[in-house]
Amino acid sequence: MVKAVVGANWGDEGKGKITDMLSKEADIIVRFQGGANAGHTIVNDYGKFALHTLPSGVFYDHTTSIIGNGVALNIPVLFKEVKEIVDRDVPMPKILVSDRAQIVMPYHILFDEYEEERLGGKSFGSTKSGIAPFYSDKYAKIGFQVNELFDEKTLREKLERVAVQKNVLLEHLYHKPALNVDELFNTMMEYKEMVEPYVCDVSAYLYQAIKEGKNILLEGQLGSLKDPDHGIYPMVTSSSTLAAYGAIGAGIPPYEIKKIITVVKAYSSAVGAGAFVSEIFGEEADELRRRGGDGGEFGATTGRPRRMGWFDCVASKYGCRIQGTTDVAFTVLDVLGYLDEIPVCVGYEVDGEVTTDFPTTGKLEKAKPILKTLPGWKSDIRGITKYEELPENCRNYIEFIEEQIGFPITMVSNGPGRDDIIYR
Numbered sequence: 001m002v003k004a005v006v007g008a009n010w011g012d013e014g015k016g017k018i019t020d021m022l023s024k025e026a027d028i029i030v031r032f033q034g035g036a037n038a039g040h041t042i043v044n045d046y047g048k049f050a051l052h053t054l055p056s057g058v059f060y061d062h063t064t065s066i067i068g069n070g071v072a073l074n075i076p077v078l079f080k081e082v083k084e085i086v087d088r089d090v091p092m093p094k095i096l097v098s099d100r101a102q103i104v105m106p107y108h109i110l111f112d113e114y115e116e117e118r119l120g121g122k123s124f125g126s127t128k129s130g131i132a133p134f135y136s137d138k139y140a141k142i143g144f145q146v147n148e149l150f151d152e153k154t155l156r157e158k159l160e161r162v163a164v165q166k167n168v169l170l171e172h173l174y175h176k177p178a179l180n181v182d183e184l185f186n187t188m189m190e191y192k193e194m195v196e197p198y199v200c201d202v203s204a205y206l207y208q209a210i211k212e213g214k215n216i217l218l219e220g221q222l223g224s225l226k227d228p229d230h231g232i233y234p235m236v237t238s239s240s241t242l243a244a245y246g247a248i249g250a251g252i253p254p255y256e257i258k259k260i261i262t263v264v265k266a267y268s269s270a271v272g273a274g275a276f277v278s279e280i281f282g283e284e285a286d287e288l289r290r291r292g293g294d295g296g297e298f299g300a301t302t303g304r305p306r307r308m309g310w311f312d313c314v315a316s317k318y319g320c321r322i323q324g325t326t327d328v329a330f331t332v333l334d335v336l337g338y339l340d341e342i343p344v345c346v347g348y349e350v351d352g353e354v355t356t357d358f359p360t361t362g363k364l365e366k367a368k369p370i371l372k373t374l375p376g377w378k379s380d381i382r383g384i385t386k387y388e389e390l391p392e393n394c395r396n397y398i399e400f401i402e403e404q405i406g407f408p409i410t411m412v413s414n415g416p417g418r419d420d421i422i423y424r
Helices: 016-023 075-087 106-124 131-139 144-151 152-176 181-198 202-211 243-250 282-291 313-323 333-338 392-405
Strands: 004-008 029-031 039-043 047-051 062-068 094-098 216-223 259-264 268-270 305-311 327-333 342-350 353-355 370-377 411-412 419-421
Touching: 004 016, 004 243, 016 039, 016 216, 016 259, 016 327, 016 411, 029 202, 039 144, 039 305, 062 202, 075 181, 094 181, 094 202, 106 131, 106 152, 106 181, 106 313, 131 259, 144 152, 144 181, 144 268, 152 181, 202 216, 202 243, 268 419, 313 342, 313 392, 327 392, 333 392, 342 392, 370 392, 392 411
Parallel strands: 004 216, 004 259, 029 062, 029 216, 062 094, 259 327, 327 411
Antiparallel strands: 039 047, 268 305, 342 353, 342 370, 411 419
């Protein structure tokens, strides 16, 4: 059985916790897209962790963690992360890396920094992890797959070819030092040594695992609204954040994905630039940010303060639809317990017209939120494990949102810990 865990919004929905929780029943967890540019925060018996490349199931000793072919693989970052968790007494995880995964090259990170610098005030708010330059090269067919590390002669020739192209940009566009092919080649040999024990034909491995009836979890990064096709383009990421891409980024048939668990946050938050209709500011936003998440709403990778907003039914309904949601996991509900009343964005007004359909970016920039206010429950709901035991106003809030988005909320997370979950 293959399940996907994905985000409905701008990322930061709490997917790490849900994946960590579902991994208990899983045999294999696969990261299928993105790179070390986003983080998943996880709180469990070993402590609190921020993961960037490793799948969120690495804390169980019965699981195999896979880096799929769709991932932007930063090899030293992956192994630094492995070392960090092992140094904190987590058993060494079983890891497999796809031989078709592509490598984030040292110059990808430089180009990311140089381009943000060049754009100045018009930048995309990149995390400077090399992700956009990486995917640009992948689709321009000048990227490097893991398997290419094992043919040194061809690798060196290709590095020389690619360096010619990169050096023109470095010299004339960025006015920065040129790439040194010898240095690059030596770095690639270091990467080869690190990754060699873990390389495998992941799609063949997963094909066999599916035949054997294993439980496989596909772990997505970011959320629907950051998808390059269906998100708030151009303020998006560079790889598809949708469950459908899980089939491609892991190398399995699309019809094998039986459950799509879309993680939706009980309020909104976003990192980076772009239209954010239900955004709030000032003291109201500061208080929600301070109380939010576990230790506040700050990016797991960047430490940047997240932009805050009320729950957005329009964006979430769209985000769930485009994912193909079968189940909604509703997270950080406990955070809202301080509010007397809770505004919810139920529609957008664009050019005097009201819509509940999520528009394209140009219209989104002009949208004003239509808010409906629901009564708060004014109590701490952490520790509650049965849905019936939640305060009535809290259940009303969940049911109102479920009706607005049109997908079943089957899990409610009411705290950061692995067991802070209510099944419906």
